[in-house]
Amino acid sequence: MFKEMHLVWRFNRGHTDALHEIYELHKHDLVTLAAALLVDKAEAEDVVHDVFIGFIRAGGRFRLTGSLKGFLATCVANRARNQNKSKRKQASDETDAAEAAAPDQERPDLATIFGEEMKSMGGALSKIPYEQREVVVLRLCSGMRFQAIARMQGVSINTVQGRYRYGLDKLKTLLNGELSL
Amino acid sequence: MNKTKDILQILGRMRAPASSKLDERVYREIENAVTSGTTTPPGPELTLGQMFALFIKKPSARYTLATTAGLAILAALVLIHPAPSAWAMDQAIETLKKYKGLELSGTISTDGKTYPIDLWLKADGSGDFIEAALANVGGQGMFWTMDNKSYTYDPDGKTVYTEPGITLNLNPWPGPKMLSLLLAEKNYKVIEGYDPATGQKRVVVTCSSASTGNSLLLEFDVSTKLLVSMKIWDNPRQDGTPHLDFQKILYFDDLADSMFNFQPPSGTFVTNMPLTVPDASLPALSDTNYGISVEGMTREQACQTIVQQYWNATVNYDFAGFRRLSPSVGDLSDEFLRKNFDLDGIVQVLKIGGIERTGRSKLGPLALVPAWVRAKDGTVAEVWMIVQFRESDQGTSCVIYIEHGYALNVKE
Numbered sequence: 001m002f003k004e005m006h007l008v009w010r011f012n013r014g015h016t017d018a019l020h021e022i023y024e025l026h027k028h029d030l031v032t033l034a035a036a037l038l039v040d041k042a043e044a045e046d047v048v049h050d051v052f053i054g055f056i057r058a059g060g061r062f063r064l065t066g067s068l069k070g071f072l073a074t075c076v077a078n079r080a081r082n083q084n085k086s087k088r089k090q091a092s093d094e095t096d097a098a099e100a101a102a103p104d105q106e107r108p109d110l111a112t113i114f115g116e117e118m119k120s121m122g123g124a125l126s127k128i129p130y131e132q133r134e135v136v137v138l139r140l141c142s143g144m145r146f147q148a149i150a151r152m153q154g155v156s157i158n159t160v161q162g163r164y165r166y167g168l169d170k171l172k173t174l175l176n177g178e179l180s181l
Numbered sequence: 182m183n184k185t186k187d188i189l190q191i192l193g194r195m196r197a198p199a200s201s202k203l204d205e206r207v208y209r210e211i212e213n214a215v216t217s218g219t220t221t222p223p224g225p226e227l228t229l230g231q232m233f234a235l236f237i238k239k240p241s242a243r244y245t246l247a248t249t250a251g252l253a254i255l256a257a258l259v260l261i262h263p264a265p266s267a268w269a270m271d272q273a274i275e276t277l278k279k280y281k282g283l284e285l286s287g288t289i290s291t292d293g294k295t296y297p298i299d300l301w302l303k304a305d306g307s308g309d310f311i312e313a314a315l316a317n318v319g320g321q322g323m324f325w326t327m328d329n330k331s332y333t334y335d336p337d338g339k340t341v342y343t344e345p346g347i348t349l350n351l352n353p354w355p356g357p358k359m360l361s362l363l364l365a366e367k368n369y370k371v372i373e374g375y376d377p378a379t380g381q382k383r384v385v386v387t388c389s390s391a392s393t394g395n396s397l398l399l400e401f402d403v404s405t406k407l408l409v410s411m412k413i414w415d416n417p418r419q420d421g422t423p424h425l426d427f428q429k430i431l432y433f434d435d436l437a438d439s440m441f442n443f444q445p446p447s448g449t450f451v452t453n454m455p456l457t458v459p460d461a462s463l464p465a466l467s468d469t470n471y472g473i474s475v476e477g478m479t480r481e482q483a484c485q486t487i488v489q490q491y492w493n494a495t496v497n498y499d500f501a502g503f504r505r506l507s508p509s510v511g512d513l514s515d516e517f518l519r520k521n522f523d524l525d526g527i528v529q530v531l532k533i534g535g536i537e538r539t540g541r542s543k544l545g546p547l548a549l550v551p552a553w554v555r556a557k558d559g560t561v562a563e564v565w566m567i568v569q570f571r572e573s574d575q576g577t578s579c580v581i582y583i584e585h586g587y588a589l590n591v592k593e
Contacts, residue, residue: 017460019211020541024455027199027207035197045203052207056214067338069450121191140192143450171188 012062019059023052026069029142030076036137037080039126047083051075073142074152077134084130124174132167135160208541276406278308282433282440285411287426289318295422303436305589307558312589313441314349324349325443329563329588333454334445341445342454345537345551346565346586373403383409387419398423407432456540456547458569458582463544465508466569472506472580475570483579484550484568485533491566491581492530492552498522507581526557531593537565545570549585553593563588 007025010018027048034044051072055062125133131153138144138152150160285300296319305312316324323334331348334341372385382403388396396419400410409430412423458466465471473490475483487506494502500518504511510518534551541547548568555561567582 015460015543016211016214017457017541017543020208021455021457023207023211024540025452027203028196029452031199031203032195032197036192036195041197041200044197045200045206048199049203049206049210053210056210059214069338121188121195136192140189141195143448168188175188 008062008068011059014059019056022055022068026072029069030072033073033137033141034076034080036122036125036141037077037130037134038083039122043083044080047076047079050079070142070144070148073138073144074148077138077152081130081134120175121171124171127174128167128170132163132170135163136167136171139164273401273406273408277408280304280432280434281308282436284429284431284433285427286429286431288428289425290422298425300427301436301440303438303441310587310589311347311349313436313438314347315441315443316349323443323445325441327441329591331454331586332443334443334449336445338450339446339448340450340452342452344454344586345549346563346588348586453538456538456549456567458542458544458547458567460543462509462582463542465511466542466580466582467544467571467573468508469573469575469578470505471508471511472571472578474576474578476576480546480548480570481535483570483577484536484548487568487579487581488533488550488552488566489530492527492533492554495522495525495527495554496530507583509581509583527554528557529555531555531561542569545572547582553591555593560590561593563591 007018007022011022030048030051031041031044034047035041038044038047054075055072125137128136134153135146135149138149139146146157146160146164150157153160281304283300283302283304285298285302287298288295289298290296298319299317301315302311303313304310311326314324314326318324322336323332325332325334326347326349329346331344331346332341370387372387374383374385375381376383384401384403386399386401388399396414396416398412398419399408401407402409407430411425411427411430412419413425414420415424473483473487475486478486490502491506493499494506498519500515503518504513513521531553534553536548536550538549539546540549547570549565550568551563551565553561553563564584565586567585568579569582570577570579
């Protein structure tokens with residue numbers, strides 16, 4: 001935590017090496033989080049890029065109230081949700097929405113995104129409702145507390161815990177027979 | 182294992198690393214922000230007082246002191262310019278050869294506040310290098326080594342930072358080699374007297390260095406020839422409370438590897454320690470009198486070239502060449518370097534590895550590069566170097582920042 005406070009202190013005073021260090025420290029986790037939420041590496045990197053642009057612009061007035069990692073993860077999750085909404089809207093606007101969504105189609109890019117070992121999990125994540133996926137991923141990949149997720153999603157903690165259970169159950173069903181990962 | 186547990190584990194292991202394209206895009210944004218004035222102009226660095234103000238807000242961040250301790254000791258024991266004495270330093274050197282384990286207990290002070298520190302060290306077979314270390318600072322932060330890797334645990338952030346090699350920077354081992362290096366320099370004082378508490382005869386060796394700004398007091402027991410206490414100040418005059426004050430030093434013939442095991446709590450996040458260079462070192466690293474031009478080379482080629490030259494200079498006792506590659510050692514005397522090279526005993530460069538990690542300082546990109554070298558006793562060590570790239574009117578060039586960690590007795 002001290003390290004983060006020191007980095008933010010320096011970032012607010014215009015030390016660009018602190019920005020570099022913040023980026024280097026968190027980039028892989030943030031891209032992983034965005035990729036798990038969007039199941040698309042290019043979109044995930046766009047989201048992380050946009051989050052850092054916003055962060056750079058906050059230089060000089062950024063106040064760290066919790067952990068920097070948690071703050072950046074929340075920014076990524078918010079942007080990923082917006083991205084997902086606009087993608088869904090675009091898909092529903094298109095005449096062949098079902099084909100665009102292609103829920104059961106094989107996704108050869110999943111191995112590229114998550115590695116061969118994790119592609120089944122990537123595929124399964126893409127098939128559970130976004131709200132559930134968000135809870136499961138934020139809880140398990142980012143270690144975020146249910147309370148923080150509830151605040152972020154604007155719902156009660158019970159709803160979040162319910163989404164978590166439903167999401168895990170759905171993943172179990174989808175990955176049935178493929179758990180020798 | 183049930184399926185839910187499997188899913189939890191798999192999701193925990195999931196990784197989609199950031200691509201170099203994203204790195205380029207974000208770095209470009211940072212550069213643009215600087216040139217367009219989006220970011221505020223750099224202010225002054227944190228003063229010690231401000232650092233400490235941040236520090237006491239989160240006391241569990243004391244882990245940082247663990248590494249500070251190592252760095253301070255390095256500065257005091259290695260870079261200091263202490264002095265020879267005719268007293269029994271040779272006997273102390275001989276005596277210390279017997280012991281391969283140490284526990285140093287005492288305090289570490291910064292800005293008027295003092296914290297306990299407990300440091301366990303194990304020497305390698307030669308008795309010259311640290312093979313394993315465990316530092317507990319204030320009971321709330323830990324530094325330890327395992328399997329030739331270094332770990333720093335920040336309990337508040339529930340994070341362990343890892344680095345390849347042993348990076349405690351406490352070398353040489355505070356034993357024969359360190360005392361031999363002291364003898365290579367010429368400005369220490371020796372005082373003999375009695376400890377009123379025990380009535381035992383003591384020898385006190387004091388050293389100071391205007392160039393590094395440290396001073397040091399070593400107390401030896403005359404009958405056992407052992408170092409019994411050690412104080413290090415951040416100023417050359419022994420003013421005020423010492424930064425490090427080891428009041429108890431215990432010696433062990435050897436220590437079991439299990440002594441150095443530290444298991445962070447489950448759920449701790451593990452990540453790479455970012456590769457950085459302190460801002461205070463940047464003016465020296467930007468000096469174009471040091472380093473080599475790497476115009477037209479890829480970063481890999483540049484790293485291979487400069488690290489190869491660095492080790493060739495070491496093997497050939499080419500002091501001028503050695504200093505030219507690294508401003509960090511630019512002030513060290515021929516005598517000091519000769520003694521250090523003698524004690525290191527590197528006779529052959531076996532291989533220079535590829536870039537293992539990257540980072541960035543204000544000057545430009547950083548690269549961590551391993552090299553495999555053979556010592557005269559036939560053992561092979563892997564040593565990591567930090568290479569700093571920089572741009573100037575004369576084009577792209579690079580310098581060696583420092584040796585950053587080592588692994589002993591590795592396979593060729």
